[in-house]
Amino acid sequence: MNFPKTRPRRLRKNQHIRDIVRQTCLNVNDFMYPIFVTYENQKKPILSMPGIFQLPLEEAKKEAKEVYSLGIKSIILFGIPSKKDELGSCAYDENGIIVKAIREIKDYLPDLVVAADACFCEYTSHGHCGIIDKNGYLLNDETLELLKKEACVYAKAGADIIAPSGMIDGMVSAIRNALDENNFKDTIIMAYSAKYASNFYGPFREAAGSTPAFGDRKSYQMDYANANEALKEIELDIEEGADIIMIKPALSYLDIIKMAKDHYPFMPLAGYSVSGEYSFIKAASQLGWVDEQKIVDEVLTSIKRAGCDIIITYFAKDWVKNNSF
Numbered sequence: 001m002n003f004p005k006t007r008p009r010r011l012r013k014n015q016h017i018r019d020i021v022r023q024t025c026l027n028v029n030d031f032m033y034p035i036f037v038t039y040e041n042q043k044k045p046i047l048s049m050p051g052i053f054q055l056p057l058e059e060a061k062k063e064a065k066e067v068y069s070l071g072i073k074s075i076i077l078f079g080i081p082s083k084k085d086e087l088g089s090c091a092y093d094e095n096g097i098i099v100k101a102i103r104e105i106k107d108y109l110p111d112l113v114v115a116a117d118a119c120f121c122e123y124t125s126h127g128h129c130g131i132i133d134k135n136g137y138l139l140n141d142e143t144l145e146l147l148k149k150e151a152c153v154y155a156k157a158g159a160d161i162i163a164p165s166g167m168i169d170g171m172v173s174a175i176r177n178a179l180d181e182n183n184f185k186d187t188i189i190m191a192y193s194a195k196y197a198s199n200f201y202g203p204f205r206e207a208a209g210s211t212p213a214f215g216d217r218k219s220y221q222m223d224y225a226n227a228n229e230a231l232k233e234i235e236l237d238i239e240e241g242a243d244i245i246m247i248k249p250a251l252s253y254l255d256i257i258k259m260a261k262d263h264y265p266f267m268p269l270a271g272y273s274v275s276g277e278y279s280f281i282k283a284a285s286q287l288g289w290v291d292e293q294k295i296v297d298e299v300l301t302s303i304k305r306a307g308c309d310i311i312i313t314y315f316a317k318d319w320v321k322n323n324s325f
C-alpha cells in the first residue's frame, strides 16, 4: 500500500498542536472600539445593534474606562449633536458634544488612544458628509475648509488620531497642513482611504442619526464593484501624509484588505467591521442560528488574516471578555 507521505492532518491532531502552528492569533492590541456620545442625558439603546448605545458624556467616560480596563488601547468617537445645520457647525463647536467628549475622556484617561471620526454627516441637517450645493451635490473644496477647522479643534481637545471619513478629495493633505500649521505635528491621521458606498452602514445611521435626507453617498464614497480604484485612493492618501490607512467595510472587502497590505506593507492598515456586520451576527445569534462567540472569533480572525493591523469593531469588548487567558 502506498501511504501518503505528507499528512497535513498530523498538525491538526489536538488543540495544543493546532495552537503551536496557528498562523493568525488575535489579541487585545488589535482592536479599536467605537463609542457614540450623545448630548442627551439618557442612555439610548440602538435597536438594530443590540448591546450598543448612544451614551451621555458621563456614561461614555465609564464606557471608555471599561474598555481601557479590559486592555483595549483605543477608541473612536462619534457625536450625536444637539442641533444640526447646513454646515454641520456642531462638529467643530468647542462646546459641542463631540469636542467635550474628546476633552473629558482624554482628561480622565490620558493614556487611552482617542480617535475622532472627522466627518459631517451626523452634524448636517441634510445628512451629507460636507457642504452641498442647491442640487445636493457635495462641494469638495468648500468642505475641505470645514474639515481643517474640525481637525484642529479635535486635536486641540486632545484627540490622538484624526480619522477623516468623508472620502473628500484632498482631505488628508488639507488636514495635515492645517494640523502642522497649528503646531499639532504629532497628531496622527488615520484616513478612511477606501470607504465604499456600502449597504452595511444602515444600523450606524440609526445609531448616529446620519441618514442622508435625500440621495445617497455615491458621488463621494466608492463603488463596491471597484477594487483597483482602492489602490489609487490609498496611494493618494499616503502621498498626502496619512499615517494609517483604512478599508471600510471589512468582511465583504477582504480582497481589498489583502491587496492593500500586499501593495503597501509599510503602512499600518485598519479595517472597519461596520455596523451591518455586527447586526448580521447579532440577529442570527439571537435566533439561535449561529454561535455568536465562535463566529465573532472567526470573522475577526479573517480580517486580521487578510492583513489588518487594527480592527475597528463593536465586538471588541466581547472578544476580549471571552478570550482572557
Ligand code: PBG
Residues within 6 Å of the ligand: 117, 119, 120, 121, 129, 165, 166, 200, 201, 202, 203, 204, 205, 210, 273, 274, 275, 276
Ligand atoms: C461617517 C461614518 C459612517 C460610518 C463611520 N463613519 C457612516 C456613513 O458613511 O454613512 C459607518 C460605520 C458603521 O456602519 O459602523 N461618514
